[in-house]
Amino acid sequence: MTINVLTLSTLFPDMSRPNFGVFVERQARELASRPEADVTVIAPVGLPPWPLSLAGRYARLRALPAKERWRELTVYRPTFPIIPKFGGRTNVAAMTRAILPLVRRLHVEKPFDVIDASFFFPDGPVAQRLSRALGIPYSVKARGADIHYWGTRKSTRKLVRRAAEDAAGLLAVSDAMRRSMARLGIDPEKIRVHYTGVDLDTFELTDREAAKAALGFSGPVVLCVGALIPRKGQDLLVRALPDLPDVTLLLAGQGSYRRTLENLAQELGVERRIGFLGSVPHHKLPRIFAAADIMALPSESEGLANAWVEALACGTPLVITDVGGARELLDRPEAGRIVERTPEAIADAIHATLADPPDRQAVRETALRFTWSANGDALVAHLQGIVASR
Template identity: 90%
Template sequence: MTLNVLMLSTLFPDISRPNFGVFVERQARELASRPDVNVTVIAPVGLPPWPLSLAGRYAPLRALPAKERWRELTVYRPTFPIIPKFGGRTNVSTMTRAILPLVKRLHAEKPFDVIDASFFFPDGPVAQRLSKALGIPYSVKARGADIHHWGTQKSTRKLVRYAAEGAAGLLAVSDAMRRSMARMGIDADKIRVHYTGVDLDTFEIADRAAAKAALGFSGPVVLCVGALIPRKGQDLLVRALPALPDMTLLLAGQGAYRRTLENLAQDLGVERRIGFLGSVPHHKLPRIFAAADVMALPSESEGLANAWVESLACGTPIVITDVGGARELLDRPEAGRIVDRTPEAIAEGIRATLDDPPDQQAVRAAALRFTWAANGNTLLAHLQGIVAASA
C-alpha cells in the first residue's frame, strides 16, 4: 500500500536560497526514494503586505514559481503574509489561511495519509490545523531553535505545546532535544529520536596539505560553519584568537552579526587572520572542511548541528560546547572536545587539538552511523506507525 505524505516545511531551499533547509530537502528526497512512498512538499513563503513586499530583498522570493520540480520532488510554494520582525504568533493563522485551499484541493485529488511537519514553529501548529481540516494524523520534528526559542516565548509557547499534544507522534533531532521537550511538559513517550544524515560519499577525507594549498592557506586553520548570529558564538572564537597567534579563522556563513564580528576583530588586532567566506554552497563545503585542522562551533544552543557531523565525516575534529546532542555525537576522544563557553576554554581546546591531531579515519568513524539511509528508515517507520495506529 502506498504511503502518501504531505511534508510541510518553512525550511526548504529554493533557487534564491540554495542552502536554506538543505537537510530537510535531503531528508524529503530520501523518504521519496523509497518504494510505495509519495511525498508532496509544501514550502510556504512569507512575504510582507504590499508595498513592503516590493522591497528589493523580497524580489527573489516574489519570483519563485508556485509549483516546481525540485530534485525529483514536487514542491508547492504558496505565499502568506507576514509582519517583518513582529509576526510570530500571527504567522500560524495567516499561513493556514493561505495554504488550506491548496491542501484541500490536493487532498481531494489524491488523499494524504499523514502530515510531516519539518519544524516545530510555525509548521507544527499549522500542521495541527491542517490535520483537523483533512481528518488525518500529523507528526512534528524538533530541531533546535524551534523548541529553545519558540517553545519558550510567551507569545508562542502555548502554540508549540498544543501542537505537541495534538500530534500522533513527534521527532527530535537528538536525545538531548527529547529531554528538553519533556522538561517543557511534552509527553516523552510520543517522541522518537531521529538523527540527521550525512552524505558520506561527498563529505569524505581529503589530503589536508593539498586542500590548504588549493585555497591558499598555510599554518593551522580553524573553521566555523554556521549562520553569523549571536547564538552561534563566533564572537568567542574571535576573542580566542589572541591566544592562538599562529592560527587562521574561517567563518562560513552569513548574517547581520558580521559587522559586529568585523569590529571586534579590529579592536583585538586580529582582523588579518579572519576570513569571512559568506554563505558557502553546500556542495563546496567538503573542500573547506578538508583544509581545516579543527571545526569549532561554540553555540549557546543546538539540537544536533549538521556541521558537526559533516566535519567529522571529513576527518576534521570538532571543538564544541556542551549543548544539544554534543555528548551523543562525541562518543570517542578522537572526534573532538567539549569545552566551556569562554574564549579561554575554547582557545585551550583548539590548541590541544592542534598539538595532538587525531587520525583522520578515527575522526570519520564517529560519523559513520549518521547515514541518510538510517534517517530514511527511521522516518518511514515512524510515519507508517502513525498511519497504522490511526486506521
Template identity: 80%
Template structure:
C-alpha cells in the first residue's frame, strides 16, 4: 500500500537559492526514493505586496515556476503575501489561505495519508490548519531557531505549542532539541530524535595539501560554514584571529553581516587573513572542507548543524559552541572541541587541534552513523505510524 506524503516546507531549494534548505531536499529525495512512497512537495514562497515584490531581492523568487520537477519530485511553489519586518504570526494565516485551495485540489485527485512539516514555524501551525481542513494527521520537525526563537516569542509561542500538541507525532534534530521542546511543555513521548544525514560518498577524506594548492591557500586554514548572521558567531572567530597569527580564516556563506565582519577585521588588522567565499554550491563544499585544518562554528543556538557532520565526514575536526546536539556529536577527542563563546577559548581550541591534529580516519568515524539511509528509514517508520493511527 502506497504512503502518500504531503511535504510542507518553507525551507526548500530553488534555482535562485540552490543551497537553501538543501538538507530538507535530500531528506525528501531519500523518502521519495523508497518503494510504495509518493511525496509531493509544497514549498510556499513568501513575497511582499506590489511594488515591494519588484525589489531586486524578490525578483528571482517571483520568476520561479509555480510547479516543476525537481530531482524527480513534483514541487509546487505557491505564493503567499508577507509583510517585511512584521511577518511572524501573520505568515501562518497568509500561507494557509494561499495554499489551501491547491492542497484541497491535490488531495481530491490523490488523497494524502499524512503531512510532513519540515520546520516548526510557520510550517507547523500551517500543517495544523491543513490537517483540520482535510482530516489527515501531521508531523512537525524541530530543527533549531524554529523552537529557540519562534517558540519563545510572545506572538508565536502559543501557535508553536498548539501545533505540537495537536500533531500525530514530532521529530527533533537532536536529543538536546527534544529536551528544549519538553521544557516548553510539549509531550516528550510524542517526540522522536531524528538525526540528519550526510552523503558519505561525496563528503569524504581527500588530500589536504592538494586541496590547499588547488584553492591557492598556504599554512593553517580554519573554515566556517554558515549564513553570515549574528547568531552564527562569526565575529567571535574574527576576534580570535589575532591569537592565531599564521591562520587563514575562510567564511563559506553569505549575508548582510559580512559588512560588520569586514569592518571588525580591519579594526583588528586581520582583514588580509580572511577570505569570503560567498554561497558555495553544496557539491563544491567537500573540497573546501578538505582544504581546512579545522571547521569552526560557534553559534548562539543550533539544532544539530549539517556543517558539523559534513566537516567530520571529510576528516576535518570541529570547534563548536555548547549548543544543541554538540555533545551528541563531539563524543570523543578526535572529533574536536566544544568551547565557550569567547575569542581566547576559541583560539586556544583551534591552536590545540593545529598543534596535534587528530587522525583523519578517526575524525570521519564520528560521522559514519549519520547516513541518509538511516534518516530515511526512521522518517518512513515515523510517518507510517502516524498515518496508521490517523486512519484508526
C-alpha cells in the first residue's frame, strides 16, 4: 500500500541551521526512499514581529525560500508569528493559522493519507488541528524535551495530552520515553518504541591516534556533543577536570551556557584543557568521535541521544547518566558506564575507562542494531497501519 505522508516538523535543518533537527531530516529521507511512501515536508519557521525579525538569526530565517528541494525532499517553510521567550502556548494557534491554507491546497492537489508529526510540541497539537480540518489521521513522535519540558509545564501539558489522546498512533524514541509518556497519563498501549538510526558507513572505526594527530591532540580526550545548555550538564564535566589532570575536554555544540562554562573553567584553572568547538557540521563529527577516548554527556534528561549511538558506532565508549534510554543502549559493559550526576562519579568513571579501555569493535557492535533501514521499516509499517485502520 502506497501512502501520501505529510511530515510536519518545527525541527528541520535549513541553510542557516544545517545541524538543526538533522535526525528528523534523516528519518524523513529514509521514509521518502521507500516506494510505499510519498513524503512532503512542512517545516514551519517562527518569526517575531518587525523590527525584531530584522535582527541576527531571524534575518537569516526570513531569507529562507518558501519552498525548496532539500536533499531529495520537497520542503515547504511557511512562516508564523511568535513572541520570543513568551510564546509557548500561543505558537500552536499561530502556526495552525499560518500553515492551514498551504496544507489545504496541497491536500486538494494530492490528498494526504496521514500526518507524521516529528515532535510533540507544538507539532503534535498543530497536527491535531490539521487532522480535524482535513479529516485524516495523525501520528506524533516523542523525542525528549517535548515530553520532559512541554509535557510538564502548566501552560502546555493539557495540549500535549489532548494531542496524544486524539492521535491514531504514537512513537517514542525509547522505552524509557514511553514510560515517561505513560506517567503523564498517555495511554501506553498507543505508543510504539521507534529507535533512531545511525549511518554506519559514515560513523565507523578509524585509527584513533591518527585522528588525534590530524586534529592536533595528544593524550586522553573526552568529548561531549550537545547544545551548551544547563540540562546537558557540561558544567559537571568541567568540575571533574581537576581530578583528571591529563585529560583534554572537547565541547561540541553551541548555546548561551558557553560564557558560564568559560568562567567556571577559569575559576578551576582548567581553561587550557578545554576546547570549545562550536556547532560542528554533522558530517565532520565522525573524525572528532574517532579522536575521542570517551564520549561523556551527563544530561539531566534525554530521550535516547543520537550522539550516544554515533559515538558507539565509532568505537568510542560512553560515560552518561541514568536518563532516558541509557540502560536500553548500554546493554554490555564494553559500551560504557552509567554514573551518578556528580563531578566525582564522572571523574571516577572516566579514569576507570581510560585505565582499562574496552575493545573498540565490541563497543561498535552495540550500535549495529540502530540502522536507518530498521527505522524506516518500522515507520512505514506504523503509518501504513494507521491508514489501513481508518
